[in-house]
Amino acid sequence: MIPAKIEPISITTISKKGVDSIYDWLEKHKQTFYILGWSYLRKQQQMEELFYRFIIKVHKELPRFKRETSFELWVTSIFIPICRELSVDQGESEPRQDLFNALDQLKEYEKEAMILTYVKGLSHEEAAQLLQVSVEKIKELLFSGIQSLRKEMGYESAFNGCREYHKYYIDYLERTLERPKKIDLEIHIYHCQDCQDDLASFQDVLLTMANLSEKMEDFHVPADFMENVKTRLAEREKHRQQKNKKRLRIGMVIASFFALLIGIEVFTGAFTNYYYTWTEEDQELRALLQQDVGERLNLEAESAGVKIKIRSAVADEVQTLVFYEIEDTAEDNQYMMNYDDGVFVENEHKIMNTESQPWYNPPDLKSAVNKKRKNVYQGKLSLLPLTTDKGTIKLKITKLLKLIRDSSDQSSFMAYDNTEYKTGEWNFEIPVTKKPSVEYALKEETEVEGIPVRFDRLTIAPTATILQYSINTEQTEKRIDALNFDNIEVNNKKVKTDMFGSSFMNAQQVMNWTTFQTYFDPLYGEKPKQINVPLKSIHLTFEDPKTIELDASQKYPQTFEYAGSTISIDKVEVGLPSMVVISNHEIKNRAYEELNFSVLGEEENEPISMEMDTEGVLVDKNGMEYNQNKIPVSYEEIDQPRNFITVQSFRIDGNSAGEKVIPKRLEIYGYNTTKYLDDIVRISLK
CATH class of the missing domain: 2.60.40.1640 (Conserved domain protein.)
Known part of the structure; x- marks a missing residue:
């Protein structure tokens, strides 16, 4: 295993010397963090980005360091979230060690528990502190992670031994199990062959992990790696100094003008509505300001050549609405924020109602303000509602979505296969007061x-x-x-x-x-x-069960009648995976839009892994068709669209034992459809 402990560091020295001192410290301990980073990432370029962000973040957070916490554990708590952020969208992988490839097969929290315990060499208590879970939860994650790795090594996926002794395996093999429990386990294992086999395979996985981890001690950081990081830090410092030289100067005439208007407001109270009408281009924000439920903030942060300004924030029982402006200072690009995709609230659990759901606000490229400049975008972000009357939102942004205008319609936004992001780090503390409803x-x-x-x-x-x-x-x-x-x-x-x-x-x-x-x-x-209340349409589900027998030895396609339509079974194939494909391309006057069904094998209750792909046609209220599989379709611009599924394909990977599933029955439960309405519900409160 790689060394877990790092010698103490002089926090005073780092505080005085700044980023350079943090770089020097990391230069001495680069291997342990380099190996930890490769546990998450798959490209050398991402590793350089990781170290760059890590140094900047440690420098920024240093005043918050509490000396009762070990410095190593504290910086690791900063390092891991950055690893997670960068690991979201990685694409193709560069060659990596066998240990990393094995760990990639695990679920996220299993993988992190295994990395921190058996690769980083932290104690259960330290790993639990970093992942913000209990020690018992860490042991559960280690157990399930080892169980998954057993399957990769050729063992059975499930343990056959006695379940009540599973919880002792880890402590027993790590020699930390209390003596009475250790004796009890050893006596039991002596008489139970299944538990002997389980524990032996469990130990094999741990030994394999230990052997792979020991090999990592010879794993060397590339010669130019830290130099590349240092070059980026130097460029950042140069950009920061240039930025400090640019100051906006407000003319005395303008200052005097606004001083006069403020004086009028003090004496008459008549200026506010006119002021916001003249100065605020965003009509929604203007209305909120005029109603005195929001206020201007003008908070700014800049990173990676992109400046973000928080213009205003309005909080109520429903949501917390943040109005922002993003300016690309280097190129003609427009970016937007996407909540939970590089945008999150660090103190969300303390001040917000986490049982609610934030709203999605699509990009608005049709507004006059967003057409005016190619490098500036104004948008809004919906966050969860507050649980307190007042609060400060700690908003952290690490990734922005690049807006790519449709070449055929400059007012439309394309976000299909050409999704691009801008990474950086922008942090805000936004004061908000919850307004009543x-x-x-x-x-x-x-x-x-x-x-x-x-x-x-x-x-x-x-x-x-x-x-x-x-x-x-x-x-x-x-x-x-x-x-x-x-x-x-x-x-x-x-x-x-x-x-x-x-x-x-x-x-x-x-x-x-x-x-x-x-x-x-x-x-x-x-x-x-x-x-x-005008009723526009309803989405209905009808229960109409029907069973269709399947036989892979027969020739397909074959047809059957259901809900007034003739439906084709195009394919029934047995293999790994097995495939079942049904279709109905006739959508005129069709009673259903989508069928609700499943495919059953010989054993009706046998759990099987299935994936379904669909093809379909969108039809608006006037009967106009849009093939959503051939061209990008803007749903919000279609008049009450109905989505008719034309092809449904079932891919059956296998049963719980990894064996082929022979499709025997198509079990239809019912179908969904949409009906248009033209009714108005009138409600009087007089």
């Missing part, structure tokens, strides 16, 4: 396609209007999965549906009723008297 009970019930639907509550919040409704689930043969609205009208004022923040399901609140919420644009404190 107002709830109104509705108590209105109607029927849609013969199924009771109840409208329960309307919530008016600063960032959104929320309609809560419930659908009755007593009917089993037909049910409504989703109810879609085009807009909602409150006191003759229409607000649009939020396409990406709508119709997510809450937990069932009353027996036989399932509760949903749909989000609309904000109404800004409007007190509702009359509410009109």
Whole structure:
């Protein structure tokens, strides 16, 4: 195993000398971190990026270092998250040691537990501290990781020994098991052949790990590796100094003008709305500022030639909305933030409601401000709602999504196979105050396609209007999965549906009723008297069971009738994998959009691993077809699209023993479809 302990370091020395001192320290201990980095990454270029970010991050976080924690453990806690970030999208791998290839087969947390314990050489307590889990959880992860590696080494995937003794294996082989338990285990093993076999194979895996780890001691860091990192640090310092020389100077005339306007505001209170009308181009943010539910922030951070400005933040019971601007200072590129993809809140669990879900905000390239400059993009980011009345959001950004305009339509965004990212590090501390919401009970019930639907509550919040409704689930043969609205009208004022923040399901609140919420644009404190809810469409599921026998020895394609359609079984093949393909390319007047089915083998209850691929055609309300498999399709621009699945392919990798599965039955449970509506539910609160 590689050395785990690193000699103490003078924190005072590092603080005085800065980045150069951290580089010098890392130069002395590069091997241990280089090996740890290769456990996550697969390319030399990523390793250089890892060390560069690591040095910058350690320098920035140094004032927060607590001396009661070992310096090694503290810097490792910084090193691992950067490894995770860079390991998300790696592409093809460069040649790596056998140990790394073996560990790649494990689940993420199993792999990390194995790396920290058997490659880095940390104790269970130290590994648990780094992964923020209990010591017992670390042992569970080590056990399951070793079990997975056993399979790779040719052993059976499952242990056959007595389950109550599994928890002692690791401590026993590491010679840390308490003496009474050790004696009990040894007596049991003496009489139990299955446990003997299990423990022997378990020990084989650990010995293999130890042998591979010992070989890593001869693993050398490339000669030019640290020099490349040093060159990047020098370029960063040069850029920082150039940046400090550029200062924006505000003219005395402008300053005097705004001083005059501020004076008018103090005496009359009449300037605020006009001020935001003149100065704020983003209409949504302008409205929030005019309603006094948000304020300008103008927080800035710059990294890798890209400047990010946090323009404002508005928090309520629904979400925390952050308005931002991203400027590429070196090239003509536009970037956006994508939550949970290089963008996260470091103190999320402390100040936010983690049981909620953040909304997705698609890029808006049609707005005038985003058409004006090729290197500047203004957008918004939805974060979780606050659990406190006030707070400071610690927003960390390590990756930005590059916006690539469709060459045929400069207002459209393409994010298909050409996805590109900009990496760097931008950190913000954003002060927010949660604004109140107002709830109104509705108590209105109607029927849609013969199924009771109840409208329960309307919530008016600063960032959104929320309609809560419930659908009755007593009917089993037909049910409504989703109810879609085009807009909602409150006191003759229409607000649009939020396409990406709508119709997510809450937990069932009353027996036989399932509760949903749909989000609309904000109404800004409007007190509702009359509410009109236009129903646009519903998504239905029908239960209509049918069993089709399959026989791989027969010739295919073969057909069968279902839901008024003729469906073709194109392929039934046995192998590793086995394949079943069904299709129906006739979509005109078709009752279903997608079939719900599974493929069963000879043993009906035998667990098998399956993957399904689909092909389909989008059809809008007017009957226009869009082949989503041939051209990029902008769903939000299609008028109420229906997705007709034309081909469904099942790939069956095998049963739990890794054996071939012979497809015997096609078990159809039912189907899904969409129906368009033209009804309005009218609710009076007078």
